[in-house]
Amino acid sequence: DAGITQSPRHKVTETGTPVTLRCHQTENHRYMYWYRQDPGHGLRLIHYSYGVKDTDKGEVSDGYSVSRSKTEDFLLTLESATSSQTSVYFCAIRPEHYGYTFGSGTRLTVV
Amino acid sequence: AQSVTQPDIHITVSEGASLELRCNYSYGATPYLFWYVQSPGQGLQLLLKYFSGDTLVQGIKGFEAEFKRSQSSFNLRKPSVHWSDAAEYFCAVGGPSGTYKYIFGTGTRLKVLA
Numbered sequence: 001d002a003g004i005t006q007s008p009r010h011k012v013t014e015t016g017t018p019v020t021l022r023c024h025q026t027e028n029h030r031y032m033y034w035y036r037q038d039p040g041h042g043l044r045l046i047h048y049s050y051g052v053k054d055t056d057k058g059e060v061s062d063g064y065s066v067s068r069s070k071t072e073d074f075l076l077t078l079e080s081a082t083s084s085q086t087s088v089y090f091c092a093i094r095p096e097h098y099g100y101t102f103g104s105g106t107r108l109t110v111v
Numbered sequence: 112a113q114s115v116t117q118p119d120i121h122i123t124v125s126e127g128a129s130l131e132l133r134c135n136y137s138y139g140a141t142p143y144l145f146w147y148v149q150s151p152g153q154g155l156q157l158l159l160k161y162f163s164g165d166t167l168v169q170g171i172k173g174f175e176a177e178f179k180r181s182q183s184s185f186n187l188r189k190p191s192v193h194w195s196d197a198a199e200y201f202c203a204v205g206g207p208s209g210t211y212k213y214i215f216g217t218g219t220r221l222k223v224l225a
Contacts, residue, residue, distance in 0.1 A: 033212070040217060041217060042115075042117075042201060042216050042217040042218050043215040045212055045214075048210065048212060050210060056210070058212070090154060098143060098162060098211070099157040100213065101157070102147075102154040102155045102156075103154060104153070104154045105153075
């Protein structure tokens with residue numbers, strides 16, 4: 001496959017707890033992205049990275065933070081999970097053909 | 112503002128029939144355009160892309176799309192639908208900027224009748 005993996009695949013967490021989702025790539029791509037997918041909203045960009053320690057906000061970044069200390073790993077953290085953050089989270093990389101390659105997603109449920 | 116509109120939330124077609132999924136975009140410059148497909152419980156797979164040149168682009172699985180600048184559209188077509196095409200389809204737009212952030216439509220769910 002394209003060399004992008006997300007972990008965990010599923011997670012249930014309680015309101016108010018911190019949660020970290022991991023995206024790992026094996027292809028040394030510079031650009032990485034975190035999207036959330038919700039019914040009726042399609043995919044919305046949370047944060048993205050254009051290099052190690054270089055990150056920026058997307059359209060729905062409130063309540064989320066990211067870190068990229070190595071090229072291969074892009075972490076998404078929910079500092080204090082809320083029910084509105086129940087969603088499916090996708091990580092993407094941008095290979096040179098300019099289309100994204102997506103991971104398999106993480107289904108997060110906040111109870 | 113940049114945006115993507117997929118006017119049809121659901122579409123149902125019979126197997127063997129032709130298919131057209133609509134996508135309209137708003138973008139200030141020459142866009143990059145994409146169609147992705149998502150099967151239930153799966154990630155998104157790139158079907159085809161348009162960057163420049165020939166406005167009719169061919170993709171995988173027998174799909175094609177036509178870029179019409181005058182109509183700000185990038186509709187996806189397939190001449191004969193197979194039952195395995197049942198999935199959700201997303202149109203996306205972006206540009207040749209340094210960050211390559213892409214905006215996605217809300218998706219069209221395709222149902223195929225046997």
